[in-house]
Amino acid sequence: MIDERTGEVSAETRARYEAVIGIECHVELKTVSKMFCGCPNAFGSPPNTNVCPVCLALPGALPVPNAKAIEQIVRAGLAFGSTIPEHAKFDRKNYFYPDMPKNYQISQYDMPLTVGGIVRYWLEDGTRGECRLTRIHLEEDTGKSTHASADGRLAGATSSLVDFNRAGVPLMECVGEPDLRSAEEAVAFLESLARTFRELGVSDVKMEEGSLRCDANVSVRLRGAAEYGTKAEIKNMNSFRSARRAIESEIARQIAVLEGGGRVIQETRGWDEAAGVTHSQRSKEEAHDYRYFPDPDLVPLDSPPAAADAVRATLIETPYERYIRYVDGFGIASKQATQLVDDAALSQWFDRVAAASGQPLAAMHFVLGDLSRLANETGIAISGGKVTPEALAELVELTQNNAINSSAAKKVLEVLWIEGGSAKAIVEREGLAQVSDRAAVAALVAEVLDANPKVVADYRAGKTNVLGFLTGAVMKASRGKANPALTQELLREKLEQK
Amino acid sequence: MDPLHDSAVAIATAVNRGEMSAADVAETVIPHVARIDAQVDAYLQLTPELMRAQARRVDARIAAGERLPLAGVPVAIKDNMCLDGTRTTAGSKILGNFVAPYTATAVQRLLDAGALPIGKTNLDEFAMGSSGENSAFKKTRNPYDLERVPGGSSAGSAASVGAFAATLSLGSDTGGSIREPAAFCNVVGFKPTYGRVSRYGLIAFASSLDQIGPFARSVEDAALAYDAIAGKDPLDATSIDRAAEPTAANLPRDLRGVRVGIVKEFDTAGLGTSIDTCYRNAYDELAALGAELVEVSLPTAKYGLATYYLIAPAECSSNLARFDGVRYGLRVDGADVGEMYERTRAAGFGPEVKRRILIGTYALSSGYYDAYYLKAQKARTRIAEDFARAFELCDVIASPAASSPAFGFNAKSDPVAMYLMDYYTIPVSLAGLPSLSVPCGAVVPEDGTRAMPMGLQLASPLFTERALLGYAHAYEQATRHADKLRPVTEGAR
Numbered sequence: 006m007i008d009e010r011t012g013e014v015s016a017e018t019r020a021r022y023e024a025v026i027g028i029e030c031h032v033e034l035k036t037v038s039k040m041f042c043g044c045p046n047a048f049g050s051p052p053n054t055n056v057c058p059v060c061l062a063l064p065g066a067l068p069v070p071n072a073k074a075i076e077q078i079v080r081a082g083l084a085f086g087s088t089i090p091e092h093a094k095f096d097r098k099n100y101f102y103p104d105m106p107k108n109y110q111i112s113q114y115d116m117p118l119t120v121g122g123i124v125r126y127w128l129e130d131g132t133r134g135e136c137r138l139t140r141i142h143l144e145e146d147t148g149k150s151t152h153a154s155a156d157g158r159l160a161g162a163t164s165s166l167v168d169f170n171r172a173g174v175p176l177m178e179c180v181g182e183p184d185l186r187s188a189e190e191a192v193a194f195l196e197s198l199a200r201t202f203r204e205l206g207v208s209d210v211k212m213e214e215g216s217l218r219c220d221a222n223v224s225v226r227l228r229g230a231a232e233y234g235t236k237a238e239i240k241n242m243n244s245f246r247s248a249r250r251a252i253e254s255e256i257a258r259q260i261a262v263l264e265g266g267g268r269v270i271q272e273t274r275g276w277d278e279a280a281g282v283t284h285s286q287r288s289k290e291e292a293h294d295y296r297y298f299p300d301p302d303l304v305p306l307d308s309p310p311a312a313a314d315a316v317r318a319t320l321i322e323t324p325y326e327r328y329i330r331y332v333d334g335f336g337i338a339s340k341q342a343t344q345l346v347d348d349a350a351l352s353q354w355f356d357r358v359a360a361a362s363g364q365p366l367a368a369m370h371f372v373l374g375d376l377s378r379l380a381n382e383t384g385i386a387i388s389g390g391k392v393t394p395e396a397l398a399e400l401v402e403l404t405q406n407n408a409i410n411s412s413a414a415k416k417v418l419e420v421l422w423i424e425g426g427s428a429k430a431i432v433e434r435e436g437l438a439q440v441s442d443r444a445a446v447a448a449l450v451a452e453v454l455d456a457n458p459k460v461v462a463d464y465r466a467g468k469t470n471v472l473g474f475l476t477g478a479v480m481k482a483s484r485g486k487a488n489p490a491l492t493q494e495l496l497r498e499k500l501e502q503k
Numbered sequence: 504m505d506p507l508h509d510s511a512v513a514i515a516t517a518v519n520r521g522e523m524s525a526a527d528v529a530e531t532v533i534p535h536v537a538r539i540d541a542q543v544d545a546y547l548q549l550t551p552e553l554m555r556a557q558a559r560r561v562d563a564r565i566a567a568g569e570r571l572p573l574a575g576v577p578v579a580i581k582d583n584m585c586l587d588g589t590r591t592t593a594g595s596k597i598l599g600n601f602v603a604p605y606t607a608t609a610v611q612r613l614l615d616a617g618a619l620p621i622g623k624t625n626l627d628e629f630a631m632g633s634s635g636e637n638s639a640f641k642k643t644r645n646p647y648d649l650e651r652v653p654g655g656s657s658a659g660s661a662a663s664v665g666a667f668a669a670t671l672s673l674g675s676d677t678g679g680s681i682r683e684p685a686a687f688c689n690v691v692g693f694k695p696t697y698g699r700v701s702r703y704g705l706i707a708f709a710s711s712l713d714q715i716g717p718f719a720r721s722v723e724d725a726a727l728a729y730d731a732i733a734g735k736d737p738l739d740a741t742s743i744d745r746a747a748e749p750t751a752a753n754l755p756r757d758l759r760g761v762r763v764g765i766v767k768e769f770d771t772a773g774l775g776t777s778i779d780t781c782y783r784n785a786y787d788e789l790a791a792l793g794a795e796l797v798e799v800s801l802p803t804a805k806y807g808l809a810t811y812y813l814i815a816p817a818e819c820s821s822n823l824a825r826f827d828g829v830r831y832g833l834r835v836d837g838a839d840v841g842e843m844y845e846r847t848r849a850a851g852f853g854p855e856v857k858r859r860i861l862i863g864t865y866a867l868s869s870g871y872y873d874a875y876y877l878k879a880q881k882a883r884t885r886i887a888e889d890f891a892r893a894f895e896l897c898d899v900i901a902s903p904a905a906s907s908p909a910f911g912f913n914a915k916s917d918p919v920a921m922y923l924m925d926y927y928t929i930p931v932s933l934a935g936l937p938s939l940s941v942p943c944g945a946v947v948p949e950d951g952t953r954a955m956p957m958g959l960q961l962a963s964p965l966f967t968e969r970a971l972l973g974y975a976h977a978y979e980q981a982t983r984h985a986d987k988l989r990p991v992t993e994g995a996r
Contacts, residue, residue: 064585067739
């Protein structure tokens with residue numbers, strides 16, 4: 006049903022449909038030089054300073070592939086379990102655009118560097134999912150145009166300025182299968198890709214600098230239908246947040262079209278961030294004929310299985326694998342596990358504390374709790390600070406063995422943050438060791454009870470919640486060192502004696 | 504030593520020995536070339552200041568004790584190769600104002616070897632043509648009959664050497680653009696194996712076929728130039744990483760034990776009696792030098808032209824897309840960028856270039872790719888396989904270099920008639936083989952009275968440049984056909 010007034014579909018109607026989403030994303034590789042020439046691959050330089058005959062497509066210039074970029078694509082593919090075909094090649098994708106110097110893009114058409122693979126991801130609530138990859142291939146980026154009209158739009162512009170610094174930067178295109186069923190899954194898929202690329206060091210994945218750009222193919226169908234609906238390709242999504250909004254908006258639009266008796270047209274639609282809607286850009290009939298053919302300036306890429314094996318041997322744990330280890334192995338909640346996994350340096354640091362202390366959960370509470378607070382307050386990364394993983398492991402052990410209580414632990418951590426060194430040494434120096442001696446604590450308890458006859462009377466009259474106050478008083482009298490459990494035990498014993 | 508007429512070997516020897524300075528060579532050559540070129544129009548641009556500056560550098564290096572293989576040798580460069588600071592047009596209006604900011608690898612290697620750049624030579628626009636007439640700027644004349652074409656596309660590079668207005672020159676050959684004009688202009692024209700010479704800085708026509716090579720008045724000089732320019736270049740991914748052995752030293756004097764393949768399908772009887780006689784005589788001369796003539800078959804060679812005119816235009820349609828008026832070269836403004844592209848390219852490209860862009864765009868289009876481009880690639884493989892089979896029976900294949908001697912201006916207005924000039928060179932190009940044209944006599948054309956030079960094409964297996972140049976040298980030294988003709992231009996000895 007469509008609400009006649011707002012044009013929106015009801016939640017019940019929405020629930021009868023299922024969305025089918027496939028993501029394609031372009032990721033700029035973090036290499037020293039560009040894809041086919043020696044110019045620096047750098048963001049933010051003055052316009053047209055990182056250019057040469059090759060990336061400006063001067064007459065006679067020829068491309069020479071960047072071996073490092075090829076290796077990075079292979080590495081990225083292997084991290085998702087992709088197959089590395091023995092033979093790959095570069096093709097030319099022909100179309101005219103002013104910021105594309107050769108008026109063709111060197112890309113890969115039918116023989117990409119990697120084929121298949123699976124991207125595993127998790128949602129915020131910890132639900133896990135996976136999406137197959139079609140392929141990952143390597144191509145080159147274009148330059149950037151600036152249109153010179155007053156309002157920055159093409160209409161009314163009398164001239165355009167082109168900056169070719171980005172032209173020829175290596176670009177990885179990842180094509181996913183239509184396995185995703187919600188905007189949330191699509192974003193989780195993108196986040197998983199981004200985490201993995203960052204971890205592998207193949208890209209910074211900075212969306213604000215345009216180093217990750219994604220398109221989404223979106224269609225809807227009635228739940229249980231066997232055939233896919235007609236898809237629209239959504240472009241111009243500049244952040245994970247805008248990807249989620251754009252996909253949600255497009256799903257709602259398509260359902261409304263179908264519910265209104267219309268048909269979804271296969272077309273390209275641009276996301277309008279400000280308006281919060283997608284707009285039609287071009288239909289399939291207007292689609293380019295790119296006239297792909299093998300680039301005769303480049304020789305085929307041969308990758309013997311041994312070469313892929315050698316790269317595979319250097320792969321380390323992926324962020325997804327780490328997440329699973331934290332959640333399933335350590336019993337850490339999804340939210341905290343995500344926090345750790347999202348900071349590669351921190352999670353490596355955390356792993357050392359977990360290993361040294363044998364107490365991953367307790368270690369996690371320190372790392373994401375007091376230690377993160379100190380890091381935020383001082384602006385120093387935990388992994389770059391003075392607290393060593395070994396010192397924190399010591400502190401974890403001291404608390405778990407009841408050698409110190411939690412308030413003392415907090416003090417020790419603060420000292421460690423400033424001075425570094427050993428937790429045990431600080432405990433000794435500051436005299437923070439927990440007092441668990443029955444006689445000593447009993448003496449303090451007696452002292453407190455004597456000083457607070459009214460409270461004692463209240464307790465005995467049934468107001469047992471004053472136990473907290475009395476515990477606090479004993480702790481205070483011990484300068485924080487009394488064992489809190491023992492304190493309560495002795496308090497109860499005394500209070501209930503009479 | 505006479506720098507205007509002597510060989511590159513003789514000039515380099517004299518300059519290296521200090522018998523003549525490179526500066527003196529330059530000062531002798533500069534006015535001489537200007538005089539001859541007024542008749543031939545081989546050059547689009549003379550570069551006397553660059554030549555003088557280079558001569559000073561060469562003299563300084565000689566004085567410092569270096570010996571340079573091309574010390575003081577005057578060379579001409581086809582104007583589709585970049586030379587830093589010079590206008591580089593590819594014979595096209597679209598690059599009429601383009602000044603190259605870098606130097607092509609092959610050109611740089613010539614300069615490093617001590618050669619002196621005389622200037623940039625005329626060519627068919629973007630190297631597309633077989634007569635030189637497709638140049639947007641001028642008609643180069645054949646130095647052996649000024650009313651006839653010099654051949655193409657390396658028109659000026661062939662004519663300048665033929666007219667003694669250069670000792671050596673660089674040309675480029677895609678389907679015959681070195682060998683055919685060499686035959687027309689009575690000089691040696693050598694196309695090495697595809698990938699032997701870097702294409703970096705050569706303005707691309709058809710990337711999988713383009714190959715730079717030298718023109719010279721002797722095989723030995725051509726070998727000397729080839730030795731200077733050959734070898735892997737890190738700036739060209741298709742250049743071959745394989746040591747190029749020096750070819751110029753110890754060239755053989757006879758052809759004893761060499762099996763020369765004569766192609767059954769390349770029967771010259773259909774070319775007319777005088778041409779047929781010329782080639783039959785050339786084959787007899789090879790046999791007289793001790794070669795064993797064997798018949799070989801290239802059954803798919805007849806598909807060469809059709810194959811070539813799909814692959815080369817397909818590649819050119821993409822290669823020439825960069826000439827759009829955005830970054831350099833001609834720009835004709837329009838209401839929007841699309842109109843600017845259309846006007847610029849309409850005004851900048853000549854009819855033959857447009858024809859090939861259209862053919863190539865069509866051949867690569869969705870729905871036609873398999874029937875045209877892919878099929879042509881398969882045919883190309885079959886043609887290469889035919890050559891490989893033929894080379895099981897012979898060491899080198901001899902054939903005409905062109906279908907006729909030099910023809911008159913405007914004689915080939917039908918494009919296909921022009922394409923047929925390269926009937927014998929195109930299959931060899933598709934197979935990537937090293938091949939050359941060496942003068943093999945003269946024929947009086949049916950429409951003329953003056954004897955015009957003829958060229959014998961020799962082609963050998965991939966990477967056998969040294970052997971190929973050896974066969975050609977033995978033939979040339981025994982026959983000396985080139986010496987029997989004199990250019991009609993002034994200044995010839």
